[in-house]
Amino acid sequence: MPTWNDIRADFPILHQQVNGHPLVYLDNGATTQKPRAVIDALVKYYERDNSNVHRGLHALSMRATDAYEGARTRVAKFINAADPAEIIFTRGTTESINVVARSWAHAHLRPGDVVLTTEMEHHSNLVPWQQAAKASGATLKYVPIVGTNAEGGLDLAALDTLLTPQVKLFAFTHISNTLGTINPAAELCRRARAVGAVTVIDAAQSIGHQPLDVQAIGCDFLAFSGHKMAGPTGIGVLYGRRALLDTLAPDETGGGMVVNVTYAGATWKPAPERFEAGTPNVADAIGLGVACDYLDSLDRVAIEKHDGDLARLAYEKLSTLPNIRVLGPTGARGGLVSFAFPDVHAHDVVTFADEDGVALRGGHHCNQPLMRKLGLTSTTRASFYVYNTAEEIDILVASMRRTLKFFRG
Ligand code: PLP
Numbered sequence: 001m002p003t004w005n006d007i008r009a010d011f012p013i014l015h016q017q018v019n020g021h022p023l024v025y026l027d028n029g030a031t032t033q034k035p036r037a038v039i040d041a042l043v044k045y046y047e048r049d050n051s052n053v054h055r056g057l058h059a060l061s062m063r064a065t066d067a068y069e070g071a072r073t074r075v076a077k078f079i080n081a082a083d084p085a086e087i088i089f090t091r092g093t094t095e096s097i098n099v100v101a102r103s104w105a106h107a108h109l110r111p112g113d114v115v116l117t118t119e120m121e122h123h124s125n126l127v128p129w130q131q132a133a134k135a136s137g138a139t140l141k142y143v144p145i146v147g148t149n150a151e152g153g154l155d156l157a158a159l160d161t162l163l164t165p166q167v168k169l170f171a172f173t174h175i176s177n178t179l180g181t182i183n184p185a186a187e188l189c190r191r192a193r194a195v196g197a198v199t200v201i202d203a204a205q206s207i208g209h210q211p212l213d214v215q216a217i218g219c220d221f222l223a224f225s226g227h228k229m230a231g232p233t234g235i236g237v238l239y240g241r242r243a244l245l246d247t248l249a250p251d252e253t254g255g256g257m258v259v260n261v262t263y264a265g266a267t268w269k270p271a272p273e274r275f276e277a278g279t280p281n282v283a284d285a286i287g288l289g290v291a292c293d294y295l296d297s298l299d300r301v302a303i304e305k306h307d308g309d310l311a312r313l314a315y316e317k318l319s320t321l322p323n324i325r326v327l328g329p330t331g332a333r334g335g336l337v338s339f340a341f342p343d344v345h346a347h348d349v350v351t352f353a354d355e356d357g358v359a360l361r362g363g364h365h366c367n368q369p370l371m372r373k374l375g376l377t378s379t380t381r382a383s384f385y386v387y388n389t390a391e392e393i394d395i396l397v398a399s400m401r402r403t404l405k406f407f408r409g
Pocket of ligand 1: 030092093094122124125175176177204205225
């Protein structure tokens with residue numbers, strides 16, 4: 001395992017000044033930076049192999065097809081899927097969840113059914129279920145959060161009453177993008193399975209930060225984005241259990257996903273092709289496969305500890321600032337921390353931090369209902385990755401002190 005400083009050297013973008021200061025990139029919850037290996041893989045693909053996949057019989061097309069399908073196999077191994085056919089390439093978490101909401105929900109939801117989700121979901125794992133419930137006449141219910149700062153996580157006791165046989169689908173986030181809460185994914189799936197509900201996990205904030213084993217977790221569907229795990233933008237994954245995928249109608253139709261087309265109709269290939277109509281994002285899928293290699297070379301258990309330790313350190317140090325509200329768990333948390341000052345807007349905090357070379361995110365983080373529930377309109381979020389250091393947290397806290405001095409005098 002390389003040292004954390006060696007790891008920093010792998011990311012070319014980090015070696016720059018912003019507003020006269022070395023860049024401190026703490027916006028990894030939004031997107032992570034890319035290591036040289038991923039950037040090189042994209043360049044190599046476009047310089048040597050670029051071609052359309054599956055339908056070509058020439059050398060470049062065969063190379064591109066092998067690399068694309070190789071990436072699928074690599075991603076399957078990364079999450080311990082039983083079969084590469086369970087990996088559908090999408091644009092990202094949002095599209096992956098929408099595929100389930102349209103394909104699965106369309107076929108299975110009826111009036112009187114319940115879709116269960118939680119009060120801490122990103123809009124990407126909330127609005128598609130609102131739409132699916134509206135279209136089918138199903139009811140959407142929410143597992144509540146506990147505590148004025150949601151420090152208690154999900155109310156697991158409430159699950160006893162919420163998880164009834166009417167629940168057909170339970171969709172929840174693995175790690176909250178605003179709170180940093182780590183939900184007990186395997187337990188939630190086990191309890192959902194006991195009432196016959198299908199499970200969908202939003203793994204956008206966990207996939208790049210810890211080992212993830214879909215068979216051990218026991219989920220039916222799992223969604224994530226390449227760009228949040230050191231991979232390219234525009235590529236993501238929907239994992240689906242094979243037995244379920246083969247029962248679903250395609251979400252989109254067109255070239256590449258059909259067996260036979262006549263003027264009267266068409267028949268579908270099995271998964272994954274059934275869900276990948278049109279020319280796929282070949283280059284970025286290959287880049288995602290290389291990102292899997294890169295993260296495994298660092299040791300994902302070590303990454304989990306590193307990012308979690310930094311987030312806890314940031315939680316402790318930020319908590320010493322006067323009149324600050326820090327959200328989420330007081331103990332173990334994912335690699336991020338959100339906070340709010342009652343008298344300074346998050347956009348001002350982020351703008352001041354940028355003057356110090358610190359990249360943060362301020363706003364509702366696509367969590368508007370959660371913000372309202374907590375009596376907030378916005379928070380500032382610092383989110384960490386493999387290249388961040390404890391010194392950068394000191395720079396963050398110093399920047400916050402400067403901001404507070406300006407606004408509070
Ligand atoms: N879910 C969570 C928890 C997220 O943090 C994000 C992105 O911030 C998403 C879903 C949506 O991911 P994408 O925009 O890559 O589709």
